[in-house]
Amino acid sequence: MESLPIVRLQGVTKRFDDVCAVDSLDLDIYQGEFLTLLGPSGCGKTTVLRLIAGLETLSAGEISMNGSRLNGTPPNKRNVNTVFQSYALFPHMTVFENIAFGLRLKQSDKQAIRHQVSEALDLVKLSGLENRRPHQLSGGQQQRVAMARAIVNKPQVLLLDEPLSALDYRLRQEMEIELKRVHRQLGITFVFVTHDQEEAISMSDRIAVMNEGRVEQIGTPIKIYEEPENMFVARFVGEINVFDGHVVNVNNGSAVVDIHGQLFPVQNRKKAGTGDKVRVLLRPEDIQVTRDADKNGGPALSGKVDEVIYKGKTVDLVISLDAGETINVTQFFNEDQEDLVYGEGERVHVDWLYGWEVIL
Amino acid sequence: MVSKSGFRNVSIGSTLLWITVFVVVPYLFVLVFSFFQRDPEQIVAAVFTWQNYKDIFSPVFLVVCWNSLILALGTTVITLLVAYPFAFFLGRIPERIRRILLLLMIIPFWTSSLIRTYALIILFKANGIVNGLLLSLKLVDEPLAILYTQTSVFIGLVYTLLPFMILPIYSSIQKLDLRLIEAARDLGATSGHIFLRIVLPLTLPGIIAGSTMVFLPALGLFYIPDLLGGARSMLIGNFIKNQFLTTGNWPLGSAASVILTLIMCLFLYVYFLSSRKARTSGMGEMA
Numbered sequence A: 001m002e003s004l005p006i007v008r009l010q011g012v013t014k015r016f017d018d019v020c021a022v023d024s025l026d027l028d029i030y031q032g033e034f035l036t037l038l039g040p041s042g043c044g045k046t047t048v049l050r051l052i053a054g055l056e057t058l059s060a061g062e063i064s065m066n067g068s069r070l071n072g073t074p075p076n077k078r079n080v081n082t083v084f085q086s087y088a089l090f091p092h093m094t095v096f097e098n099i100a101f102g103l104r105l106k107q108s109d110k111q112a113i114r115h116q117v118s119e120a121l122d123l124v125k126l127s128g129l130e131n132r133r134p135h136q137l138s139g140g141q142q143q144r145v146a147m148a149r150a151i152v153n154k155p156q157v158l159l160l161d162e163p164l165s166a167l168d169y170r171l172r173q174e175m176e177i178e179l180k181r182v183h184r185q186l187g188i189t190f191v192f193v194t195h196d197q198e199e200a201i202s203m204s205d206r207i208a209v210m211n212e213g214r215v216e217q218i219g220t221p222i223k224i225y226e227e228p229e230n231m232f233v234a235r236f237v238g239e240i241n242v243f244d245g246h247v248v249n250v251n252n253g254s255a256v257v258d259i260h261g262q263l264f265p266v267q268n269r270k271k272a273g274t275g276d277k278v279r280v281l282l283r284p285e286d287i288q289v290t291r292d293a294d295k296n297g298g299p300a301l302s303g304k305v306d307e308v309i310y311k312g313k314t315v316d317l318v319i320s321l322d323a324g325e326t327i328n329v330t331q332f333f334n335e336d337q338e339d340l341v342y343g344e345g346e347r348v349h350v351d352w353l354y355g356w357e358v359i360l
Numbered sequence B: 001m002v003s004k005s006g007f008r009n010v011s012i013g014s015t016l017l018w019i020t021v022f023v024v025v026p027y028l029f030v031l032v033f034s035f036f037q038r039d040p041e042q043i044v045a046a047v048f049t050w051q052n053y054k055d056i057f058s059p060v061f062l063v064v065c066w067n068s069l070i071l072a073l074g075t076t077v078i079t080l081l082v083a084y085p086f087a088f089f090l091g092r093i094p095e096r097i098r099r100i101l102l103l104l105m106i107i108p109f110w111t112s113s114l115i116r117t118y119a120l121i122i123l124f125k126a127n128g129i130v131n132g133l134l135l136s137l138k139l140v141d142e143p144l145a146i147l148y149t150q151t152s153v154f155i156g157l158v159y160t161l162l163p164f165m166i167l168p169i170y171s172s173i174q175k176l177d178l179r180l181i182e183a184a185r186d187l188g189a190t191s192g193h194i195f196l197r198i199v200l201p202l203t204l205p206g207i208i209a210g211s212t213m214v215f216l217p218a219l220g221l222f223y224i225p226d227l228l229g230g231a232r233s234m235l236i237g238n239f240i241k242n243q244f245l246t247t248g249n250w251p252l253g254s255a256a257s258v259i260l261t262l263i264m265c266l267f268l269y270v271y272f273l274s275s276r277k278a279r280t281s282g283m284g285e286m287a
């Protein structure tokens, strides 16, 4: 990834009348990566894809591909293809004709086209359905045709706009794996759009979390999940518990934060100074629950179990702290450790291991 | 629900009654008359004969048929060429302006088309408005002979039938999913490709419907060629009219009407087949 980006967005801005859909956005996309644009509905993800595809014109900024400016290049001259959210399959054409559409525009060798189409059909596991029409296919099959129709053109970059959002849960999980396989086999760059953080985390090499037309944070799924750089990313990517506190002591890379009178040592990545107000963030699965405050010997917050939600692999606890906050805790369920099973109303103490927190 | 289905029954029933009284019954008369003998005294004599059909398949009538088909076909093609771009434009402009344009297109239909044809005569006459304008702008030195030419017949037919072409095409263009056009562009298609491979096939049902709605009336409309074309070439419509009103040969006119109806049915059948094909191949709804 140290190489030059294949696509580079610099100060990219798109305004629709009064709405600023994309707001001076910078983004580098590298050869062969699976990059996901993740963000809530309306944050400008689709618009970014359409700008890269050339289906929208820039209000300001610049998009370059392989080092040359793309501004003004029409979509049919860009080495980029899109899998549309609605699939946009041509209803009057068969599966074969849909997939061959792009090839027929560029070459006339019928034999070669036939060969490439059947390769693409193999790749998406749709062989045998060449002569069906889109309306004779299930949602999942239509999705695969849309994929095949795009990848058969061997674009340098494949843009996918929420391709799985119309599918039901089981099919979506299946398609996530398929999509990763196709990505591996083709080795081309995927820019994938979704509002589903689990989908983003399980599929991507890198995630760009977007909000209101801007990129809030970009990084590997682990970085995004474990070390969110701001509250938006922390809250959007999974559940999070937030404790307000202030720094009472700073020492090399760590600090001591006072939360409701308890002094917690934390990693000081933010380089906070003594007296600063900070927020300590913890994922539900990073919090430890004990019945006995002194068991770990360190600082702990006391509270009462409000709810116990059994989820099979995990048990989720909702705990209301004596200091007032309500927090969510996920415990990995283990039948051998019966002392992990808490009852509603039971009094408990919570703490966490040094370094598992993020401070903002 | 009760009142709704009641309303439905009444409206369908009254429409059926209307069609029975004013279409089916007169048509049965025509059918019966076409097998009767001509009688100078009583118009027809109730004696069965095939003679009318033997008379009708004369070279004269075949020429009349041929002329009519060519005229109707020409009218359909010209109307299509004028209507398609207009319908396309109509489908792309803001809602507010579109409504005004649709209204402007429909308002003339509140006036009888016969009267509007007379209005065309006033426009096209040697000393009419069009020539007056061309002369005063010095675009021509002497009045153009428009009236009583094939040109004025085409103009009259196209003018009268244009909305029947525009509306079905407009409705199929409105149904056209613009995302398909974007998808085609994304796959590398130029505007020309997009028109030929996406837009045209997907609006074909509208084209077929519009062409039928123009072609069939153009076959039978007799007063427009009569008024604007003078007595230049006989068409089926004029032929039928003449048999009834001028020559007084009702049985022959009836036989010609039956033939015209059969020709129309043939074209309706072709329309039915082609629109069904266009629908199954094109308009199947997306899941």
Ligand SMILES: Nc1ncnc2c1ncn2[C@@H]1O[C@H](COP(=O)(O)OP(=O)(O)O)[C@@H](O)[C@H]1O
Pocket (backbone or CB within 6 Å): A016, A017, A019, A020, A021, A039, A040, A041, A042, A043, A044, A045, A046, A047, A048
């Ligand atoms: N063609 C358009 N005209 C006007 N506003 C638009 C248009 N396309 C998108 N927008 C607006 O831009 C913002 C971003 O839209 P979009 O990129 O579709 O978001 P996302 O794909 O993340 O849901 C939204 O507020 C949306 O209403």
Ligand SMILES: [Mg+2]
Pocket (backbone or CB within 6 Å): A042, A045, A046, A047
């Ligand atoms: Mg979107």
